[in-house]
Amino acid sequence: ELKVEQNPLFLSMQEGKNYTIYCNYSTTSDRLYWYRQDPGKSLESLFVLLSNGAVKQEGRLMASLDTKARLSTLHITAAVHDLSATYFCAVDSGTQGGSEKLVFGKGTKLTVNP
């Protein structure tokens, strides 16, 4: 059974600082997603990572995927208050390129303080 672990679960950081959120998963998968969720809202897609070594960047966020280590990271550079939210990684349980259910981590609640 696919399991996804994120750490840390809570992250409080100061504006301007850098930090990394980690996502480990237990079985082979073809794709991994990062989502952002604001309180009471649905999921906003941030990144789709489809292959080993994939790296994607958008603004102050950069995501990477190491399928051999079954590890993805979400790196935050020079954090600003607007990045405060909960971040989820989700791993597709499908194999051979097929999308089936997503298995989510518990989420990392990020608070960026001035």
Next chain:
Amino acid sequence: DTGVSQDPRHKITKRGQNVTFRCDPISEHNRLYWYRQTLGQGPEFLTYFQNEAQLEKSRLLSDRFSAERPKGSFSTLEIQRTEQGDSAMYLCASSFYSYEQYFGPGTRLTVT
């Protein structure tokens, strides 16, 4: 905007009542997924359809839950005899075959 839509957005019901939620996927998407998210947790998979066929159901989907997707378009999720533990955000997502899943705004259920 022709994204995934869900109705209602909020539902408050009393324990023991039945509720039904609707999801309209992106029009060309043939797969539709239901997830449940409780407070402080990540979403958990409930079930998914490809066209009108229900292909997988989670063990979380007890016999009080039923989902349908008649004609392979919109889907409904019904919960019978609601319990307080059913209080959660119910999220719908759709995709075109194996491509990315797009999530709707969710239906927040409160059982009192």
